[in-house]
Amino acid sequence: MAIISFSELEKKCAEENKSIYEIALEEESVLSGDISDVIRLRVLEDLLAMKDAVRNGLVSEEKAVSGWCGDDCQKLVKSFAARQSLFGKVFEKITAYALATAEENLRMGRIVACPTAGSCGIVPSVIIAVAEEKKIPEYQQINGLLTAGIVGLIVSNKVQLAGAVAGCQAECGVASAMAAAALVQMLGGNTGEIINAAALALKNILGLTCDPVCGLVEVPCIKRNAFLAVHAVTAAELALCGVESKIPIDEIVDTLKITGQLMSPLLKETSLGGLAKTKTALELEKVLHSQNDRT
């Protein structure tokens, strides 16, 4: 029987005296017929691919088809080498890793959709940056990714994780909630704190639209990965301090779904509204079309 709500997940954790990641393993094991070690190995495969994407993205300056994007990560790497950021090393790594991954994605590099390709930088940047800076071993990173996975899965049982269905709140927003949960798990938080972190992250991105310029996964998608990765840290830190979401997460997920339904189709991955219809976006569209015709 699938877990369809966070209250059910919390109850199950309490009854069986298990962590969220253990329940995630259990559920996946029942579904796939694989033992938990095999599932952990598959998660490790994802984790290693995420690390590869960060490594590749950190050194590349190759531009994407639009000619607009692809060199922002390098700006961070160079600047932070010369000047420490206000928030320190973890912040520097998270923002750089998020951009590295998202830029790899747009130049057709190898990434892990988590939950989608457009939001692929958020979960990895938080897990990898914090693991490096806090010396968190690999098996705990896997526990973090398993925790992120079940958080995303429960949301996806209620609302399809696609910008075309519910806007960016269902892509980068859900990724941020997943990352927040992973982070609290890795830092030793309990079940309630993990779920609260996800709730706080999700609650504060409700209404985020999907309005990509020229229909490309570039503007505003790439930089949004860095913003929502840091957003996840805020949620995790608050949750670890004992701050609770007054609205329970299941009701937030319902709200996300309804907000997605209320959102105009013009703002749901059609590029017919929002940033995609700005003067500058329309000019770029013309340039791209002329390039497209030439090829």
Place this chain on the structure above:
Amino acid sequence: MEQKSLFSVISPIMVGPSSSHTAGAVRLGLMARNIYKNDFSKVKFVLYNSFATTGFGHGTDKGLLAGVLGYHVDDPAIKNIFDNVKNVSYSYDYAEDISRHPNSVDITFDDKMTISGDSVGAGEIRINCINGFSVNIDGTYDTLLLMYKDRPGMISTVSDIIQKQKVNIASLHCDRDSKGGTASMYVALDIPVGEDVVEKVRQIKDVFFVTNIRKLK
């Protein structure tokens, strides 16, 4: 409600930038390759709707070609696929048809077989038409596909062969152009059957095409 895997949220490992426009395109190509099975020297793609209008920036053209050539969704070589094609000619056409899914394609091999499919989101795909016959193959099951002259008893003959292998049928679907005309049948299986089974089905009277389609990874 069908239970979803954890890995529907933290996978696939793929080349970017879009799960529907890139990974979905590769998987459509792979599935078409699994169905056609033969070597080919010419492949033609007709891209519809959003595949046609925004496919360029998402590498949909590269993804489709890489798929029919057998590359997987995470192969970094997809990016430069045009430089790596040997002995196969390929072409693209672009069309609009609002009766079709926003991300839709026709793939034609050697002017012999046309396979149509949609990229339905998050890298998931559906093949819905082969040479004009409606099918519904999403790559999650090993599937036996056959075409034959429509006549009574064909379903039981085929299912009897499969049952003797102790293989469970997950779903079965038939279509035909007219009574007694050309018919198609696809049988989704819980475990794959061997080429010996395919051969037995091929030898059934009035069957003129059969293929064993492996599920996608």
